[in-house]
Amino acid sequence: MALVPYVRKARALLTGFVAVGVMLPVLPAAADPPDWAHAHGWRSHHRVEEEVIIVRPAPAYVVPAPPPVVYVQPQPVYVVPQPAPVYAAPPPPPPPPPQPSVACGGSHANEVVGVLTGAAGGGLIGSQFGKGTGKLATTGAGVAAGALLGDQVGRSLDAGC
Numbered sequence: 001m002a003l004v005p006y007v008r009k010a011r012a013l014l015t016g017f018v019a020v021g022v023m024l025p026v027l028p029a030a031a032d033p034p035d036w037a038h039a040h041g042w043r044s045h046h047r048v049e050e051e052v053i054i055v056r057p058a059p060a061y062v063v064p065a066p067p068p069v070v071y072v073q074p075q076p077v078y079v080v081p082q083p084a085p086v087y088a089a090p091p092p093p094p095p096p097p098p099q100p101s102v103a104c105g106g107s108h109a110n111e112v113v114g115v116l117t118g119a120a121g122g123g124l125i126g127s128q129f130g131k132g133t134g135k136l137a138t139t140g141a142g143v144a145a146g147a148l149l150g151d152q153v154g155r156s157l158d159a160g161c
Helices: 004-023 042-046 109-126 133-158
Strands: none
Touching (some): 109 133
């Protein structure tokens, strides 16, 4: 029996191959590259993003056309000399109409009233002073002074007539 050890080895080898075949889908996961390698997500760990170039059309600016310029020829200006104005003095105003004299009427009524009123007032004031015959003298002097003063007041009132 010289084949038995080889069969046992073949069986063990076959079992090993079957085990490796069953484990084969799991083995690539265990064989990942190290964390620092480029193939193991180095870009995602280091946040290196691909440069994205966005091409946009150039902006178009619309500039309105300037308004048309219209030149108007200025009209000539003619200066005609005017004759110098002649100034004359204004005519004098007409004289005011004469006002009728109501108080005067050609008489000197204000003088008479002034004399009488002044004499009465002077006599009244003069009688307040003195005794006996002195009282009579002061009353007479008051009548004379009042008459003179009343005459002057009456003349000033008649002067407007």
